[in-house]
Structure formats: C-alpha cells, structure tokens
Amino acid sequence: MSDAHNEHQSLIRTPKQLVVAVTGFFLVIVIGIILLVSFVTTAPVTGAGTDGQSAEAVTNRMRPVAEEGFTLVDANAPRVLQAGAAVYAATCAACHDSGMAGAPKTGDNGSWGARLAQGYDTVLKHAIEGIRAMPAKGGNPDLDDIEVARAVVFMTNKSGASFKEPEVPAPAAGNAPGDAAATGETQAADQAGAEPKAG
Numbered sequence: 001m002s003d004a005h006n007e008h009q010s011l012i013r014t015p016k017q018l019v020v021a022v023t024g025f026f027l028v029i030v031i032g033i034i035l036l037v038s039f040v041t042t043a044p045v046t047g048a049g050t051d052g053q054s055a056e057a058v059t060n061r062m063r064p065v066a067e068e069g070f071t072l073v074d075a076n077a078p079r080v081l082q083a084g085a086a087v088y089a090a091t092c093a094a095c096h097d098s099g100m101a102g103a104p105k106t107g108d109n110g111s112w113g114a115r116l117a118q119g120y121d122t123v124l125k126h127a128i129e130g131i132r133a134m135p136a137k138g139g140n141p142d143l144d145d146i147e148v149a150r151a152v153v154f155m156t157n158k159s160g161a162s163f164k165e166p167e168v169p170a171p172a173a174g175n176a177p178g179d180a181a182a183t184g185e186t187q188a189a190d191q192a193g194a195e196p197k198a199g
Contacts, residue, residue: 079144081168084154087147091138092155101133109160116161120152127152 012018051057088096088106095103104111115123127148130136137143138151149166156163 084150087151091140112159
C-alpha cells in the first residue's frame with residue numbers, strides 16, 4: 001500500500017491526451033513567435049542615411065561654407081598690422097613664457113642682458129631670420145616684418161630694454177591711389193608747359 005501511494009501519477013494518461021498536450025505546446029510557441037515578429041516589425045525602422053535624399057538633407061549639404069562659422073578674408077583688402085602684444089600672445093609666448101628650447105624668458109632681465117647688449121637691429125634680425133632653435137618669424141611666415149618688430153619691442157621692453165615702437169613705413173610713391181592721380185596731373189602740366197617752349 002505504501003508503494004501505491006508513493007508512485008507519481010502523470011497528468012497524461014492516454015495517447016489522446018499526449019497528442020493534445022504536444023499540439024498545445026507547439027501552438028503556444030508558434031503564437032509567441034508570431035506576436036514577437038509583429039511587435040518588432042510594426043515600428044518604423046530606418047537605417048542611417050535613409051533620409052539622405054530628402055529636401056532638408058540636400059539643402060543642408062548645399063549650404064554655403066561661409067554659414068559654418070568660417071570667417072572669409074578678402075585677399076585684396078589692405079592688411080591690418082597686429083600690435084606687438086597680439087603677435088607675442090599668438091606666436092612668441094609659447095616659447096618665451098616658459099623658456100622652452102633655450103628661449104630667453106620674457107621678464108627675465110638676466111637672460112636678456114647679453115642679447116640686448118647686441119642692439120635692437122641684431123635682436124630684430126634674429127627674430128626675422130631665426131637663430132638656433134627659433135625658426136624665422138617665430139614659425140609664423142604670415143607675419144609682416146613690422147609685426148615681428150613690434151613683438152620684439154614688446155618682449156624686450158618687458159625684459160629690461162627701452163626700445164622705441166617701430167613706425168610703419170609710408171607706401172611707395174606710385175602705390176597710393178591719390179599719388180597716381182597727382183602723377184598724371186604733373187605729367188600733363190609738364191607736357192603743357194613743354195609745348196609752348198617747342199613752338
């Protein structure tokens with residue numbers, strides 16, 4: 001009697017119940033797969049670049065470069081020379097603030113003493129042409145010689161010198177627009193004066 005009570009009894013007792021259980025199991029699996037597929041495919045799925053031909057995307061690609069924050073400079077405009085402090089901050093400070101590669105530190109009168117004793121012209125020549133580890137114009141070839149001279153004066157005056165700020169040279173006689181008109185008037189007056197003498 002104890003053996004009969006301890007036996008485990010199965011829920012499926014007939015072959016018909018086995019067929020119904022297996023069919024039900026497969027039916028639940030199939031319905032689950034169908035629901036999962038319909039859930040995944042109902043949301044609109046777009047890959048990267050699918051809207052590449054939309055009007056907005058084309059307009060964004062064709063927008064002028066100037067609208068991207070670039071500053072366009074007129075190459076024919078007159079050049080505006082920078083002040084010595086601005087040139088120093090942009091070009092010279094990288095080495096002369098820290099003394100990198102043997103550069104004399106700005107404000108250190110001892111390291112500048114021997115250089116300043118050579119005179120302004122020599123210091124300026126070394127700044128423009130370069131010397132030892134320092135490249136010409138501090139590595140910025142776009143600088144004008146006057147801008148380099150202003151930076152030299154700014155830097156050396158902070159280091160014990162008392163150099164005068166360089167003056168911008170006047171433009172050549174034939175380069176200014178007013179000069180061309182004056183030259184034409186002078187030539188016309190000379191020709192008019194020369195004609196009576198010939199007659």
